[in-house]
Structure formats: structure tokens, C-alpha cells
Amino acid sequence: MAKLVVSFEVNGVATDVLTEPNRSLLEVLRDSLELTGTKEGCGTGDCGACTVLLDGRPVTSCLLLAPEAEGRRVTTVEGLARHGKLHPVQQTFVEQGGLQCGICTPGMIMSAVALLERNPQPSEDEIRYAIAGNLCRCTGYDKIVRAVEAAAGRVRESQGVDAESVEAK
């Protein structure tokens, strides 16, 4: 199959990839760009382990063909921490025990980050709804929900600062 070049932004860096057009974004991220933080749990969009942000919105990268990312902005779990500082969601997952084996964690975190971007004051139901597409088999979700609640508090606290630093980028 003839390959084609896909140009997109990955974690803030302009990136070109040569790929068969039938490969998924997940395959390109993991196998071509060696960004193995994004995980594959099912390959059919049911488990959410491969969730990344596409122009800020959560998508299951196993269901997105790589060429569909052309000209778009992709954020993976590797791109959340800035200047050696964890994103509040990453921080609270560690502090609150919001992870165990860790395989669902990258996708779960991406869904939670996307939620807090659009709603920094979510109710518990809204949190559960936002992560309902991310299966976790270890935690029973309880501590994940607490971690997102705690992260929301921190995002709100630092909102002004964050808005500035986002502008500066």
C-alpha cells in the first residue's frame, strides 16, 4: 500500500510521519513515534485506554486513521507535564491512589483533563460520565473520582495562572 506523509502537531511539536493510510493514529503514535504512553486495550474503541486529545477533545486513537490527524493538534499523556511539573490531574492520581496497575491511567487522565478544560467544577455524576468510556479493572473507580475532584479544585485555584501560561504558549 502506498505510504503517505501525515503532518500534525504532537504534544506541541510539528511532526511528519510516513505511514500506510490504513494505520490508526494509535499505531503511529506507538510504533512510529515511540510514544508508548498511549495504551491499546481493545482496538475497537470500547475500553478508552488509547484516549488522546485531538484539538483538545478526547478521542479513541485506535479508531482514528492516522491521515485523519492531518493538520490537527494531538496531545498524549506524555505531553501533559510542563517544565517538569505534573498536570494537576496527574498529581492527584498519584496522591489519591487513583491508579493501580496503571494501564488505563493514561487514557483515564486524558478524559479527565478534557473534562476539566471545559468544566472546572464538575459534579460527581459529571466526572463519572466523563470517564465512563474508560474502563478500569483495578480501582473500582472510587479513588479515580476522588482524584479528579481534587484536581478540579487545584485547576480552579490556579485558573488565572494557567490561562496566562496557555496564552504565552
Place this chain on the structure above:
Amino acid sequence: MAIVDRPETTTAPQTDAPPQRLVIGQRVAKIEGVDKVIGKAQYGADVSRPGMLWGKLLPSPYANATIKSIDTSRARAIPGVYAVLTGEDLPRVVGQVSDTAPAPDEFDVPSRGKQLLAWKKAVFYGQPVAAVAALTPALAEEALAAIEVEYDVHQPVLDVLDAMGEGAPLVQEGVFTETFAGKDERASNVAKLTELSRGDVAAGFAAADEVVEQTFRTAMVHQGYIEPQATLAEYGPDGRFTIWTSTQGQFGVRSGVAGFLKIPPRRVRVVAMEIGGGFGAKGAQTLEPICAVLAFAAGRPVKMQLSRSEVLRATRPAPDAVMHVKLGARRDGEITAVEARFIWDVGAYPGGGSTGGINTGFGPWRLPNFHIEGLDVLTNRPSIGAYRAPNGPQGAFAVEGALNILADRLGLDAVELRLKNAVVEGDRNPSEVPYPRIGLRQVLETVQGHPAWTEPVPAPSRPGWLRGRGMGVGTWGGGVGTSTAHVNINEDGSAVMVTGAVDLAGTRTTMAQIVAEELQIPYERVAASQPDTDTAPFNNPTGGSRITYSLGTAVHRAAVDARTQLKQRAAQQLKAPPDEVEYRQGQFWVRSDPDQSLTLAQVARAAIGSGDGPVIGTGEVTHLLRAPAFAAQVIEVEVDQETGLVQVVKATAVQDVGCAINPTACEGQIQGGVVQAIGWALTEEYVYDDHGRLRNPSLLDYRMPTALDAPNIECVLVEVPAADGPYGVRGTGEVPIVPGPAAIAAAVYDAVGARVNQLPVSGERVLDALAEGGSGMAAVPALSSFPVRSAADIARQAVLRSQAAPPAGGEKLAVESEDYCAEDDA
């Protein structure tokens, strides 16, 4: 290394004032937590090697079919395809690897461990029939499609009761019912019959005021780890295999691969990657041996990664069971007699261990008289494996279900009934293993006083729904086995703990807490290393809730050893007798002259280049007394009257953890177990068509609980110290999955009056039970109605034939389920 007297692990002190502990009991963050949230942690599928190929398996499209021929020539001819193997090729490749060609009939045995690829026939849907290695995943798929297999298709045996019946087709040719008295001489689908008895059952029932007799049924379910099995194998020029894999035990993989390939373990190095969930399933080997064979045959590193449908179709799910329970009790609730028959669907290969479910189901209760039968029955489904407290949730669904019905009939409080019959120290489980110190009574008393049980059931949260509450109890005998650990003291007084254990969900963290506690240094000054089998000290696999208890003991001993050695070095350096030297939180001093002091770092640094050299503490454990854990859960559900849909809205989990080294980790284990039980109880189920094909091999159709299906889960940690092991700790991981299904079924009955004795408790079943006014379950026929010979029959036959004593192996049966991990991989 200095020879020192290694102090034995002390039992946790039982004084009113708890000992002042520095790190034990703290909610410290996971050591590898940051690696996992930034995507740096490396799992099975994340590793690659130069020149790597991709391996894939050809699944059988039939559940029961003779392989008439396999033509691989077209697949082999595809450029970029490096190896194509079928079952018949395996003896040849093994012969090339080991220089000892195995006899072909060695593979002609009913063992899944031997038949990595189907041998002459496929016995379950999705069973691997051929394996290929090619340059890309797409090429590997192309090669699979080019393999031509001619099958002779037979009707599969799919139901355990059918499989036991007269004239049932045999799933395997060479299986004979195994009993305490030896094997039956007739081939049968009943692979094993376990009979456990005590007292006089007839007299027990005669003394009963109430008898409950019910049949229960559960579905085959999957462990549901989110990470599919993934393995990378490489064969080096030195004749050694290196295997990177997602496993619960790298040493088990090493023996498994070396055993299959008939080579010594020194020729295999196994690197256990981070593991994305196992729950028992990754204690068995799925890809490692075949991946090693492919790597050898292809002459290149080979990576294999199961798809989700392969995971569901063809790994090792948990067995479904048909269970008959007859319970007799006096008016006050005291159990007088039990008769039970647990029939396990173990799939297409023998193994699984029926005693586990019996001991877990009946273990919490004092039974003066009982006769309990367990049968392992073969069907044309994937052979089963361990899943968190293997066979416990099924057994408890039946036993706790019967107890809840008994409580209703006698008009007794469900907790009161259980307190009346609860085992205490000195009582014995059905396998006659005596209980050491246990906390069942304390757990039940905690429930009895908890608002989750004492407060009235709240009104339903929405119109058209009804709310109810139920409870159940569970136990797990605890895991033991061998563990070793090293604690290396660095020149700055910090420590590196080295173990050969796989960290499923917090091992490194809790173990580092033990090291920090015993060395009295901050937790942050302990690093945890879990290297490969070449460099790590030996450890049995992580499973059966054995790690914190057994590895914890080894780590504790290693840390105490390191501290003892440090004290000796300090005494040498301070020129004082060792018993004159005191140590506290990084400071050594002479008791009679406190000004004579050294820091831990000074002692450690000086030790490296002088005297007895650097300090390396070692600890090992081979056998501990078991530390059984008990849990009780109170669960509230709401049931939609129109559709029968059940939702769990509240869960309260009370569990004896012995000592919570890290309460966050304990709660995490409990909450995870509760939600797996919710899936088991309400939505998870292997659905087969009449041809034995799995209808729902995806996570869309095999429905595991999402965040919206899970309630808030309150955990109440009870701490009754175990009689052995460090700080009184007990294994925490298995037991929280056990009580849930029975508690949920009881809550449904409390809400709408529907008695559903079959899992999953689907909306349809709730409505059916309401319409029928009963559970709608047919009773299990007595053993005598099947062509199955009991141990007594077999023994009698043997006597009649004047044969010698029962063949060896009968004795082993009794202890098999007591193994550290109820997984008897062939």
C-alpha cells in the same frame, strides 16, 4: 557477608497501645506512580527489539473439530514471512532447541501447556491452530489467511450436565475421573471428583427445624485485565532466550518455557514488564512458550500481542458452575447439616481445582455434619484459569445465597445468623485445615453495628424503582509460598530493595514501607528494584494474596538483617560491644556514652571499604502459617420495576486486613474487588451459540462495569493481626470479590421479592423470577444419576480386584487447592 543471627519475624504485639510506627500505616504515594501518570512505565507491549518480527496465531473457527490437514505452503511463500508453525512442527522445533527430540506422543496428552497449538483436533473455539512470524502485523495476518486447514467438524459439548451424562461425546480421549481413591478406568468428561465429609449428615438433617434446598448457577466470566497479553522473545547467539512479558511471575515463566523447550532454566532469562492487570490470569503462560518457539524458528526477535477478541475467546476465563446446596438448621439458626454438589465447567483441558470453591464457599461456617462433592467437568470451551479468589465468588454465591434464604425463612437477621455459625480459631474448614487466629467474628460485629446495616433502607432515588439491601460474607485462605529479598545499603545510608516479585498493584510501595520502617529511614530513601530472573532473588508468582504476607516476610527479614549488620558495623567502628550500641532513625550511639555516635550514612560509607564490607541484608521465606482473610459486604440496589434492571447504588465493605500497611492500597484492592463482583453479578457473561462460538468477544458486548455502574464504596478496615508474617498483615486482594454476587442477589430480593439464583442477575431474569414466584432453577440431579463413580466405588472395585493400595496422587488432591495460587497449570 557476615553471618549473623537473623531474628525471627515477630508477631504483631497485641497491646492496648499500638506500637509507634513511622511508615507502616501511612498513605504514602506509589513508588512508580509518577512513571505511570506520565506514560513512561513500560508494559508488555511497549518493548521492541531491532529486527523484530510480529507473531500471530490462527484461531480455530470450530469448538470441536478434527484437523484433517493443514497446508502452510502458501503462507510460507509470502516474502517477509519468517516462520509458520503448526502443532505437528512443535516436536521438531523443540528437538532443535534442546537436542533431545521429544516423542510425538508426548504432545498427545490432554494438557493445554503441551498443546500450545492444537494437536490433531481443536477442542475449543479460538484455540490456536498455527502460529506465524512476519515482518509486519499486516503481513502476519496475510500469512494466517493463506493457511489452509481442512476440518472435520463435530457437535461440541457445551453444558456441564450434558457432558456428565451417559453417552456424552468425550471432549478429550485420555481423561479418567480422578478421585481420592485413584482414577476410574473409564474415560469420562468428569476430570475430577472431590468428596469431603464430616459427621453424620442424616442425623444432622433429622435434627434440623428448617431445610433450605436450592440450585445456583453462574456464568463463565473473564478476568478482564485491560492489558492484553503481550510477549517479546529473542534467541541469542549464546543459546539463551530472553523473554520480555506481561506476567504475574517471571520465575514461573522461566520454568514453563525451559520445561516446554526441554532446556535448563539457565538458558532462559525473563524480564517481567509492568503488568496491566492480571487477576490470576497472567499466572499461567499464554504467549511465552510459543513466542520463544517462533523466535527460534524465525531466527529473529518476535513480538506477540493478543487482540481483545483473542483474550476473551482463548485465554483462561473463570469457570461457570452449577451448584446444589441443601442446608439444615435449628430454629435459632445453628446449622446442623449440609449436603452440596458443586459442578465446575473447567473447559477443554483438566485443571482448576474444585476444592477451592468448596473451602471458600463453606469455609466461614461451622458445619458439624456435611457431605460435599465437587466435580471438574470438561466441555468444548476454553480451559479455565485463576480469577481473584479462584472459584470463591461462585461458591459463596451458592452458600451465602442459601444462608440468606435460611435467614428469611427463620425470621433471623442475616448477620445474627452468621454470627451464630461463624468459625473461630481452632475450627476447621471443609478440608479439615484448622484456622489460626481469624477475624470473622470481628468483621460481623462491625457490620452489626454499622449504619449501613442498622439504618432503615432509604427510599428509592427515582420513581418506578425499588430499593433493597443485602449482605454476604467471603473468605480466602491466604497465599503462601517462597519469596526472597535483598536490601542493599548504599553509601549514603539509603536502601535499594531487590525482589523478584511482580508488582500487580502496589507491591513495591508496601514493601518499601516495610524496609523504611525497619531501617527507620524516610520512605523516600528506599528504592525498589525488580530485575530479571538472572539477577533477582527467587519468588513464586504474585497471586493468591500471597505477596504482602509472604514477600513482606522476606523483605521484613532482609531489612532486619540489614539493620542488625549495620549495628555490628557501627559497633566495630565505635569500638563498643554490639549490644551496647543503640540505633534510632539514622543515628547510632553507645548507650553508656551517647556522645560517641555515628550516623547511618557514616556507618554505611565506612562499611563499604572496610571490615566485613558493604551491607546486604537478605531474607527468605518458604512457608508461613496461612492467614485467612474474611470480609462482609452490605450492598444496596435499586431495581427498575418495569425492566427489572438492577443498579448497585451503595456498597459498604468490611474486611479484616490484619494490618493496613498502606490503607489507600487496601481500600483500592477492596473497591476494585467490589466492582468486579458487580460485573460478575449483573452484566458479565460468556454467551455461546449452539456451535460453541463465543458470541460476545468484545468489550462492547462483554459488559464490564464503567464508572457509571459503580457506586461509592465505603471501606471499613478491621485489623485482627495474623498469627504469622510481619505486623499481623493478611492478604487483601482476593477476598473482596467473594461476597458481592450473593449480597447483590439478596438486595434484589429485598427490593422486589425476586429470587434470582443465576448469574448474571439480568433484568430479564428478575422479571422471570417475579412472574414465576421462584428462582426457576431446575435442581441438580444426584450423582447417582450420572455415570460417575465415587471414590468409595473406585476403592471398592480396587479391593474386589485385589489390587494394591490406591495409586499415588490421591493424597495430593487434598492439598492441591491449598497451593499458593489455585492454578494448576499442566
